[in-house]
Amino acid sequence: MLLLLGALELVFYAIDPFDRFVGKDMMADLKYPLKSTTVPFWAVPIVAVLFPCLVFVAIYFRRRDVYDLHHSILGILYSVLVSGMVTDAVKDAVGRPRPDFFWRCFPDGKEVYDRVTTRAICHGRKGMIKDGHKSFPSGHASWSFAGLGFFSWYLAGKIQAFDRRGHIAKLCLVFLPLLVACMVSISLVNDYLHHWGDVFAGGLLGTVVGSFCYLQLYPPPYHLHGWGTHAYLQVSTETRNGGRTWGNTGGLGTHSTSCEDEEGGDASTAEVSFTRDGHDGVRPEEQV
Numbered sequence: 300m301l302l303l304l305g306a307l308e309l310v311f312y313a314i315d316p317f318d319r320f321v322g323k324d325m326m327a328d329l330k331y332p333l334k335s336t337t338v339p340f341w342a343v344p345i346v347a348v349l350f351p352c353l354v355f356v357a358i359y360f361r362r363r364d365v366y367d368l369h370h371s372i373l374g375i376l377y378s379v380l381v382s383g384m385v386t387d388a389v390k391d392a393v394g395r396p397r398p399d400f401f402w403r404c405f406p407d408g409k410e411v412y413d414r415v416t417t418r419a420i421c422h423g424r425k426g427m428i429k430d431g432h433k434s435f436p437s438g439h440a441s442w443s444f445a446g447l448g449f450f451s452w453y454l455a456g457k458i459q460a461f462d463r464r465g466h467i468a469k470l471c472l473v474f475l476p477l478l479v480a481c482m483v484s485i486s487l488v489n490d491y492l493h494h495w496g497d498v499f500a501g502g503l504l505g506t507v508v509g510s511f512c513y514l515q516l517y518p519p520p521y522h523l524h525g526w527g528t529h530a531y532l533q534v535s536t537e538t539r540n541g542g543r544t545w546g547n548t549g550g551l552g553t554h555s556t557s558c559e560d561e562e563g564g565d566a567s568t569a570e571v572s573f574t575r576d577g578h579d580g581v582r583p584e585e586q587v
Contacts, residue, residue, distance in 0.1 A: 448509035
């Protein structure tokens with residue numbers, strides 16, 4: 300599936316976008332200078348994917364939780380690939396010109412328009428003009444918020460940022476990846492590569508996709524067992540219960556058993572619940 304998503308993204312990236320009408324009157328808002336990007340596109344996967352994966356591996360060597368390593372890497376790859384595929388598909392469908400489209404269309408500054416429709420007749424390089432029609436939404440922003448948004452969810456669960464104990468410092472760590480994503484997105488506006496609306500839409504798309512991918516694999520960070528994966532908690536519960544079936548309450552369960560009183564023969568009910576035990580799973584606690 301990951302290979303299919305990657306292939307689809309390459310296809311959408313190679314397709315020519317919709318040749319949206321750009322008239323003479325519109326060029327007044329598209330004359331921002333053409334400049335190189337502060338954050339090149341090749342740097343985005345390093346920041347939004349590679350660095351979080353290094354953190355995932357480091358946590359694996361500490362906790363030895365293969366479920367967590369598998370789900371975290373798989374989840375962040377799905378986040379950026381799904382977000383990237385949707386972004387490129389929308390870019391092709393919309394064909395919105397970038398803020399620097401004038402200089403892509405007329406690199407020598409000599410304007411040529413159709414006498415009837417006033418449509419711009421571009422004589423710049425084909426590749427530059429093609430990329431000039433891919434402003435909405437921002438690919439940098441969607442990739443950054445998809446990868447780093449997933450990473451923020453992951454950190455919130457691992458450090459239990461929402462355990463209701465008032466650890467404000469934990470929130471600073473959780474929001475740090477989102478701050479990096481914001482700075483990457485703002486740089487695109489400063490470089491006149493995207494409009495504000497492009498960046499906002501790309502960031503929103505990436506955040507939504509990253510959030511959905513995380514919650515498919517992990518409980519919400521505010522959950523009692525938000526530090527682990529759904530699969531790990533389920534297997535841990537089944538292993539500690541000797542393969543017996545237990546009631547399902549959000550991945551963990553409670554089980555009631557009856558025991559005979561030695562003297563009177565009265566039956567009493569013992570309820571077993573599960574709570575976190577360090578980093579290796581769950582432990583039973585008996586409450587009579």
